[in-house]
Structures are given as structure tokens and as C-alpha cells.
Amino acid sequence: MTTLLFFALAAIAVAGAVSLILQKHPIHSALSLIVVMVALAGLYLLLGAEFISAVQIIVYAGAIMVLFIFVIMLLNAGEEERTNFSKMAAYVGLPLAAILGAGLVYWVAHEGSNAPGVPLAESATRPLAMLLFQDYLFPFELTSILILVAILGAVVLAQREKGEE
């Protein structure tokens, strides 16, 4: 059952990712990205990481992607133009993609099954909180200050200068 669910969710995630690239309209691409994120949340749930799964949906699908869609709606972005396979894509992109794919297949076939699984507690929320707010408190606070700086930067950039109007 778990294996079946895993393959179903993985297929949905991959299909969403492919559709994200192939869609012509930005809104459809954004919707595909939401599908990918919800499928990933399902995969986290299968791994027993309930908290991460819920946070994945709340933060990525529920907040960040809403802002993406909001901006696309505000800008009223139309359909993208196609480049019809530029030279750059043909000579550099395709070989690189092939190498990356071959590498992944090789790794999964030879090493993937040997990788040790990470044991998870029954309810991983409490240990996660302990780690975040005791052992890694300083990096956590540092990250939040980094985000605050980014927000302030955005506000400064968006602000009209005096006497502009």
C-alpha cells in the first residue's frame, strides 16, 4: 500500500514538474508548481514526517504560491513566447541534462539501496522543536534576521521617494 502510494505521489510530482515547464501560461505553470508541492507534502507524510508535511502545505502551497499567483494576476501576464529550441538549449542544455539523468540513474541503481534510513520518532514535532529552539537557536534567529532584512529591502525599494508623486 505504501509503495503504491509512493509511486502514485511520485508520478504526480514528476508530472506536475514537467507540466510546469511545458505550460504556456504563467498561471498554469504556477498551478503545476502547487501540484508538485502538495505531492511532496504527501511524500513527507509517507515518510512519517507529519509536521514537515503540514508546514510544507501551509508555507509553500498556502502562502508563497498565493503571492506568486497574486503577482501574476496583478501584472496580468499573458502567454509566453516560444523560442522553439534555441541553439543554447540544443548544444549545452541537452547534453548536460543527459549527463545529470545518467548520473542520477547510476547513483540510484548502485548506491541508493545501500543508504541507511533515518529513524523517526512516533511524533517528530517535539524533538524537532527542541532541536530548533535549543541546539540550533542561534542559526535559527540568524535566518529570521536575514528574512527581516529582505523584507526591509523590499519595503525600501517599493517606497516612493519624497516629492515624487
Add this chain to the structure above:
Amino acid sequence: MSEFLTQHSLLASSVVKTVIMLLLVLTALAYLTWFERKVVARIQSRWGPYRVGPHGLLQPLADGIKFMMKEDPMPAGVDKFVYLLAPLLAMTLALTALGLIPFGPGTIKLFGRTTALGISDLNLGLLFLFAITSLGVYGVALAGWASNSKYPLLGGLRSSAQMVSYELSLTLSVVGVLLMAGSFSLREIIQSQSGWWHHIPRWNLIAGPAPQILGFFCYFIAAVAETNRAPFDLAEAEQELVGGFHTEYSSMKFAMFFLAEYANMITVSCLATILFFGGWLSPFPVSGAWSATQYIPAVVFIICGAMLIWDGLRYTTPWGKIVLPFLGLVLGGVGALTAMPFAIGFIQGPFWFLTKVLFFLFVYVWVRGTLPRLRYDQLMGIGWKVLLPVSLANVVLTSLALVVTRR
């Protein structure tokens, strides 16, 4: 067949519970519209629905038939896939959220398996509830965008901005409750509120060490804004935007948005009950002289039944003279049943839970009937400059009180 059912009892009981729940919720949603129209009518000194059936009781049915029979035009230039996806998304998410709500402490036996009242019982219930409701924005935003029309687009933009802004205070306002309960599970949050302090129930709203009065007000205001209800219904401000995001939708697709809004109202009321008002816990102690309060559900049902019979006998139409007393008899019979020893323990939880939920639904309608709509800048001002700091202060005060008192 029966072998299959006993082997897969989890699956079978879940399916049966989901179907029963769906039927109950859809009926409740239909009659919630009737309830709202009646209450708003009384506030405005009108009668409300009165023509279809006695006291307009068949009005939801008539509305449903109208929604299904109506022509279903699709405007030119819409993005077909997204246009059809939006109402489906709104309704599915709104109904899914209700599946996480526990309705009582009792258990029922289905296919040889004891299951709780409520479809699922997750130990991260509250978090998953927020995850599902946070996706609800898409229904509104995508509907506005896909309609290819300026009023829906403006309505969709407005309401997605509003919902994103108020989601912050909504989530922060329940942190105090989480700190006091120490759990994300809705069941455990309710159980943490049991007990009395000098005959006052230890509900989170008034319990020590940190009464969540601030938290509750932030929660309720933010929740009304999240569900796009008056006085925060700027998404569908008729005077400016025709119908807002659902202007271009008609028939069943419009009904889906409508039902999603009412389902969200029920979810919000259930959560308010669970988080701040002790969920299914009775406000009276069960032991000693107070044990007579166990008969309150029976008494309430029987009094309502008697009133219905009395009102029905004086009703103007002969149809009403038959139907209303019959309904009154049924209600009185249910009341008598709940007084029986085999049912009296079971009915307490759901009775108190639904009573509190009904109260919050009434407050919803009451607020809609009495308060004027906010201006858009006022709305954003309240969200960011009042609710967000107050709910943050509530988190700090609650943690402080907990740290000081918990040695």
C-alpha cells in the same frame, strides 16, 4: 461481502462515516442559508422566507432545484480548465476541513470496529486544518482570474490580499491555546480544558494561568475576515464589484462557492468552540447536585417540540397545521429518547458541541445583520496594525504567564 467488510473494517467504517457526514453537512449547509435569511430578516423587521413550505422550511430545497435547473452559460474568453477548477477546489477544500473536526467524546461501533465521532483523528489535527484552509484562497483567486472579466479580477485580487493578511493573525491567535494545551490534536486540546475552578469551567477563554480572551477576539475577527463574510466581505461588495469573484458564475458552480462559504463558517465556528470554549465539555459539573444538568438536552428538545406543536396548530395553512405539529412530535420524541439511560451519556458531548457551534453561527449572522462593511484601507489597517500586534502580544503574555506559573 461481509468478510471483506470485517477484513477492511478501517476502510469500510471510514467510507460509511464520510458518506453519513457528507449527507449531514450538506443538509446543515442548506438549512444554514435558511437560518441566515430568517435571522437577518428578523433583524431588519421582515418575515424572511415564508412561502415555500411552513415557515419557508422547503426554501433550501427550492433553491437547490433552481440551481440545478438553471442555464449554465460560460462567458467568452475564459480559461476553461481554471474556470471549472476554481469552484470545485473551493468546495472540496471546505468540506475536507470538516472531516478533521471531532464532534464528541463517545465512540460508535461500525463493522466490529469502535471509531470516534468524526472522520479522522490526527495528532497534528489543528496544523492540517490550517493547511487545508490555507489552500482555500485559490478558489477565490483563480475564479477571479479565470473569468476574464474586470470585476471578478478585482474581487479576486482584493480577497486574496485580504485572506493572506488575516491568515497571519489567525494562526498567531491560536498559538496561546497551543501553548496551554501542549498539543496539536483537537481531541487533546479539548481534554486539556476539562475540570472546574470554583464552579467555573476551565475553558481556555477564562482558564488560568493565561485566559485567552485576547486570543479569542483576534481569532474570531480574523476568521470572519478569512471566510469573506460581512463586515469583511469586500470580495463581493455589490455596490462596487457586482458580485466580486463569482460574478461570472451561475447555477451549480455558483452554488459550490456558496456552499464552500457556509462550510467554512461551520469550520470556523467548530474551531472556536474547540479552541476556546471547551469543545464538547458541558459547562456544568456532572457530579453531585449538578448531575441533574444531564437532562438539559432532553428538556430543551421537549420544550422546542412543544413550542413547535403549539405554533403549528395556530398556523394559517392546513399543510402547516399538519407538518409543524408532526415535526414537534418528532422533536419531543427525540428529547424523550435522550433522557433514556442508554443515550443520556452519549448525547451530552454532541449536544453541547453543536449548541456552541450554533451560537457562533448565530453570531456570524448577527454581525452581518448589524455592522456596515469596512473600507478597504480600514480593512488592511485593522489586519496589520491592530490584529497582528495584539495576537503577537498574546503569544508573549501567554508564554510569560506559563513560564512564571509552571515551576
